[in-house]
Amino acid sequence: MKDIRLMKGNEAFAEGIIRAGCDGYFGYPITPQSEVLEYLSTTNPKERTGMVVLQAESEIASIHMVYGGAAAGKRVVTSSSSPGISLMQEGISFMAGTELPCLLLNVVRGGPGLGTIQPSQSDYFQAVKGGGHGDYKMIVLAPASVQEMYDFAKLGFDLAFKHRIQVMILSDGAIGQMMEKVELDDQMPRLTDAEIVKRYPWATTGKTPDRKRNIITSLDLNPVKQEIINQNLQKKFKHIEETEVRFEKIQCDDAEYLFVAYGSSARICQKAVLLGRAQGIKVGLLRPITLFPFPTEELARLAEQVHGMQVIEMSAGQMVEDVRLAVNGRVPVAHYGRLGGIIPAPDEVLHVLEQNFITSKTEKKYEPAAY
Amino acid sequence: MSQLLTREEICVPENEVYHRTCLLTDAALTYCPGCGHGTAHRLIMEVIEEMGLQADTIGVAPVGCSVLAYDFMDIDMQQAAHGRAPAVATGIKRLYPDKFVFTYQGDGDLAAIGTGETLHACNRGENITIFFVNNGIYGMTGGQMAPTTLPGMKTATSPFGRDTESMGYPLKITELIAMLPGTYYVTRQSVHTPQNVRKAKKAIEKAIQYQKLNRGLNFVEIVSNCNSGWKMTPLESNKWMEENMFPYYPLGDIKVPKQN
The missing domain is CATH 3.40.50.920 (Rossmann fold)
Structure with a gap:
C-alpha cells in the first residue's frame, strides 16, 4: 500500500532527505524553514537510519560542517532562508572550488536585509548566478509542490554526486509552509563507510597504504594551474547545461x-x-x-x-x-x-x-x- | 689527520639520533627559517606515526601561514575557510566518530575570525583535537596586528604599538575555552628549546590519546615566534618570546582530566 501523508513542504523535504539515505544534516533555525530542523529533531533519524542531526551555532558553522562532511564523501544537507543563505555563501564558494557534492535548501523570504518572513522569489540571482565569490554555478531546482519538496531531496543527492556539485533547492515560504498530500518512497539505505571509500576515491576518509593522500583544497597559487582548474569547472557547467535541463x-x-x-x-x-x-x-x-x-x-x-x-x-x-x-x-x-x-x-x-x-x-x- | 668517514660509514643504525618521520612529505617547508611551525608539524606527524594512526587521521588546515600544511603532512587533509576549521572538523568527526580528527590553526584564524566556531566547538565538547599556534601576529598577510598581539607590540597595523584603549587587549582564548565544560584537556606549550620540544610532544601525545576517550575537546596551544613579522633574528625572537610572550601566556597545563 502507498504511504501517503499530509505534510508541510519543509517537513516533506526533511522526510525526503532521511529516506534518500542522508548521512548528516547541519542547520540553524530561521523562519520560514525552521520545521526542517524541528522535524529532524522529533522524528529520530539517528534511530531510523543512523543519520546525524546537529543544530549549529550559526549558518556559517552549518555550511562549513557540511563542507567537512562532504569532503569525507558523506551525503550532507543544510537548509535555511534568505538571510541565512547569504551567510553561507563563503562555504558554498569553497565547495564550488573543491567540487564537493551537497544539498542545500533555501526557503526564500523577502529581502533585502531582514525584509520579511513572507514568501518571495527575490533570491533567484543569488542562487542561479553563483552567489558567493568566484566563477561558479550550482544546479538549482525549483519545486512547485510539497511533493516536489520531497522528491527533489533524492533527485538533488543524485545530481550532486553525479556531477560533484552543490545542488540548491530554491523554494519559498509558500511552498515550505503549505500542506499537501505527499506520496513517500521506501527508505533507501545509507552507504557504509567501506562503500564510500570504494565509490568516492577522492574523499578524505583516512590515507591507507594503497593510495596517495587525499587533499581537499580550493587553493592553487599558480595562475596557470588555477586557470585550468577554472576552465575545467566551466566545462562541467557546460556539460550540465547540455544534459540536465528540466521543465514542465x-x-x-x-x-x-x-x-x-x-x-x-x-x-x-x-x-x-x-x-x-x-x-x-x-x-x-x-x-x-x-x-x-x-x-x-x-x-x-x-x-x-x-x-x-x-x-x-x-x-x-x-x-x-x-x-x-x-x-x-x-x-x-x-x-x-x-x-x-x-x-x-x-x-x-x-x-x-x-x-x-x-x-x-x-x-x-x-x-x-x-x- | 685521520681519514674522513664516508656517508655510508656514518649512516648506520647505532649512530642514528634522529630521523624524520615518514609522515612528513618531501616538500620543502615554506615557513621562514627560525619559525616554530616546522617543529610543530614534525611533532604532530611523529606522534601520529608512532601511534599508527595515519589511516585513521583526517586533518583540517586553516588560512594563514599554515594554509599549505597539507603539502607537508602525509595524511588525508582538507583546507578550511578562514576561522572555520573547528566547524569543518565537527562535520567530519560527527560523521566519522572513530577517526582521529584535528585542526591546525594560527591565532588570527582561531582567535579572531573563527572565535565563534572555536568557542562553540569547545562548548559542544566535540571530540576533536585543536593545535593552536600563537605567535601574536598575522604572518602570512605581512605582519598585521592579531587578537593575541601584546600591548605595546608594533605591527603593520599597530605601528606605534598596540594601544589597548583603542585596540583592545590580547585575547587569552586558551584560558577562556578551558572554562568550558566541553573541553577535556587544555595545555600551553612551546617548541623553541629541546626541553620544550620534549614537553610539547608529551602534550600532543595526550591530546591525541584522549580523543579516543570521547570526553570532549583537546586543545594544545603552542606559543611560537614569528621572527619575520617581529622583525628580529630567530635567536632574538626566541629571547623576546621568553621575556614578553610567556609572562602573558604562561606555559603549562591549564586544564587536566580529573583523576578517577
Missing part, C-alpha cells in the same frame, strides 16, 4: 501566449491558464524545474510559436533576464512581479497578460487587491 509544459501545444514562471508563481499561473482557457485565450505555461541549467532552448523554440511571453515572479524581475536572453528579441517578453511577501492572484496575472498582449493599452489598469 502546461497547455503549450497550441498556445499563442505563454506564462513563464517557477515555484509558487508557476502554481498561480497554472490556475491562470485554466481561467484564460475558459475565456477562450490560448495561453500556456512553461515552468522551469531547473533554474540552472535554464531551459533556454525550449524557450527559444516557443518564441517561434507564441505572440508574447508573460514572466511572473515574486521579485522585481530576475528570471525575466534569462527569458529575454533565451528569446533574444524574437517575441515581446513582459515581466510582472509582486514584492515584499505579496503573492499575486491567478486573475491578477491573467489580467496582466491580457493587458500586455491582447487588449488595448488604453483600457483601465488592473488594480491589485490591497493586503
Whole structure:
C-alpha cells in the first residue's frame, strides 16, 4: 500500500532527505524553514537510519560542517532562508572550488536585509548566478509542490554526486509552509563507510597504504594551474547545461501566449491558464524545474510559436533576464512581479497578460487587491 | 689527520639520533627559517606515526601561514575557510566518530575570525583535537596586528604599538575555552628549546590519546615566534618570546582530566 501523508513542504523535504539515505544534516533555525530542523529533531533519524542531526551555532558553522562532511564523501544537507543563505555563501564558494557534492535548501523570504518572513522569489540571482565569490554555478531546482519538496531531496543527492556539485533547492515560504498530500518512497539505505571509500576515491576518509593522500583544497597559487582548474569547472557547467535541463509544459501545444514562471508563481499561473482557457485565450505555461541549467532552448523554440511571453515572479524581475536572453528579441517578453511577501492572484496575472498582449493599452489598469 | 668517514660509514643504525618521520612529505617547508611551525608539524606527524594512526587521521588546515600544511603532512587533509576549521572538523568527526580528527590553526584564524566556531566547538565538547599556534601576529598577510598581539607590540597595523584603549587587549582564548565544560584537556606549550620540544610532544601525545576517550575537546596551544613579522633574528625572537610572550601566556597545563 502507498504511504501517503499530509505534510508541510519543509517537513516533506526533511522526510525526503532521511529516506534518500542522508548521512548528516547541519542547520540553524530561521523562519520560514525552521520545521526542517524541528522535524529532524522529533522524528529520530539517528534511530531510523543512523543519520546525524546537529543544530549549529550559526549558518556559517552549518555550511562549513557540511563542507567537512562532504569532503569525507558523506551525503550532507543544510537548509535555511534568505538571510541565512547569504551567510553561507563563503562555504558554498569553497565547495564550488573543491567540487564537493551537497544539498542545500533555501526557503526564500523577502529581502533585502531582514525584509520579511513572507514568501518571495527575490533570491533567484543569488542562487542561479553563483552567489558567493568566484566563477561558479550550482544546479538549482525549483519545486512547485510539497511533493516536489520531497522528491527533489533524492533527485538533488543524485545530481550532486553525479556531477560533484552543490545542488540548491530554491523554494519559498509558500511552498515550505503549505500542506499537501505527499506520496513517500521506501527508505533507501545509507552507504557504509567501506562503500564510500570504494565509490568516492577522492574523499578524505583516512590515507591507507594503497593510495596517495587525499587533499581537499580550493587553493592553487599558480595562475596557470588555477586557470585550468577554472576552465575545467566551466566545462562541467557546460556539460550540465547540455544534459540536465528540466521543465514542465502546461497547455503549450497550441498556445499563442505563454506564462513563464517557477515555484509558487508557476502554481498561480497554472490556475491562470485554466481561467484564460475558459475565456477562450490560448495561453500556456512553461515552468522551469531547473533554474540552472535554464531551459533556454525550449524557450527559444516557443518564441517561434507564441505572440508574447508573460514572466511572473515574486521579485522585481530576475528570471525575466534569462527569458529575454533565451528569446533574444524574437517575441515581446513582459515581466510582472509582486514584492515584499505579496503573492499575486491567478486573475491578477491573467489580467496582466491580457493587458500586455491582447487588449488595448488604453483600457483601465488592473488594480491589485490591497493586503 | 685521520681519514674522513664516508656517508655510508656514518649512516648506520647505532649512530642514528634522529630521523624524520615518514609522515612528513618531501616538500620543502615554506615557513621562514627560525619559525616554530616546522617543529610543530614534525611533532604532530611523529606522534601520529608512532601511534599508527595515519589511516585513521583526517586533518583540517586553516588560512594563514599554515594554509599549505597539507603539502607537508602525509595524511588525508582538507583546507578550511578562514576561522572555520573547528566547524569543518565537527562535520567530519560527527560523521566519522572513530577517526582521529584535528585542526591546525594560527591565532588570527582561531582567535579572531573563527572565535565563534572555536568557542562553540569547545562548548559542544566535540571530540576533536585543536593545535593552536600563537605567535601574536598575522604572518602570512605581512605582519598585521592579531587578537593575541601584546600591548605595546608594533605591527603593520599597530605601528606605534598596540594601544589597548583603542585596540583592545590580547585575547587569552586558551584560558577562556578551558572554562568550558566541553573541553577535556587544555595545555600551553612551546617548541623553541629541546626541553620544550620534549614537553610539547608529551602534550600532543595526550591530546591525541584522549580523543579516543570521547570526553570532549583537546586543545594544545603552542606559543611560537614569528621572527619575520617581529622583525628580529630567530635567536632574538626566541629571547623576546621568553621575556614578553610567556609572562602573558604562561606555559603549562591549564586544564587536566580529573583523576578517577
